[in-house]
Amino acid sequence: MNLGEKLFELRRTKNLTQDDVAEKLNVTRQTVSKWETNQSTPDFDKILPLCELYGISPNELLKGESKETINNENKEELNWSEAKNHLFTRGKDDEDSYARMNRNQIKQKSAEVVSSSILIFIAAIAFVAIGTTVMMWNPVVTGCAFLVMVGFGVTRIVKHYMSIPKFEKTKQEAKRDKVVKQINDIIGAIGVAIYFIVSFVTMAWHITWVIFIIMGMIEEIVKLIFMLKEGEEDEE
Secondary structure: OOHHHHHHHHHHHOOOOHHHHHHHHOOOHHHHHHHHOOOOOOOHHHHHHHHHHHOOOHHHHHOOOHHHHOOHHHHHHHHHHHHHHOOOOOOHHHHHOHHHOOHHHHHHHHHHHHHHHHHHHHHHHHHHHHHHHOOOOOHHHHHHHHHHHHHHHHHHHHHHHHHOOOOOOOHHHHHHHHHHHHHHHHHHHHHHHHHHHHHHHHOOHHHHOHHHHHHHHHHHHHHHHHHHHHHHHHHO
16 A cells, blocks of 8 residues: 555545645645645655644554554445445446545546536437438337437436545535536426427427436536536636
């Protein structure tokens, strides 16, 4: 276990966030994140405060003996927490190790998952439109393929968000989530109204349900825009 992994494990056993550690050591959260991801190492004058914070000696931290300070109960809780975080992930998501990712890395991963899922939704809608109007394929087969594509996209999003470790939200994140919710509530209300209007006018109830898929796609786009915007602000 390298130094970054030790610091990560010790912080988790103390139930501290990166912001908590940063505040106690008078450094930035980004600095704590870099320590835990081995992008940098703590300065000499931060070693002792770190050891005092985590209740270990410098030898235990630097010589790899920190596991001795973690009792079996905490180990079991940590292992279960990590297993739970990965319960709904497979393949590359496991390799990415969500539990080891900092906030910015998770935001980037979220943007990738959401944007690729939106592309899948768009492809599904285009597939139905072309298949039923141009290619004149069997509507049942086309509909089943559409549902499979949409289900795949939704599953990716659900897996991702259920695999993200819980972080204490900052005021900026809480404000962003509130704004996104308000916007998506408005989109939802408008979408329902459009659904009923279009359905009653065209009487095409068998196909107008696609409007709800489009609504979901638009809501995810809104989330993606805010995530990307927040990522740019963090980089600045």
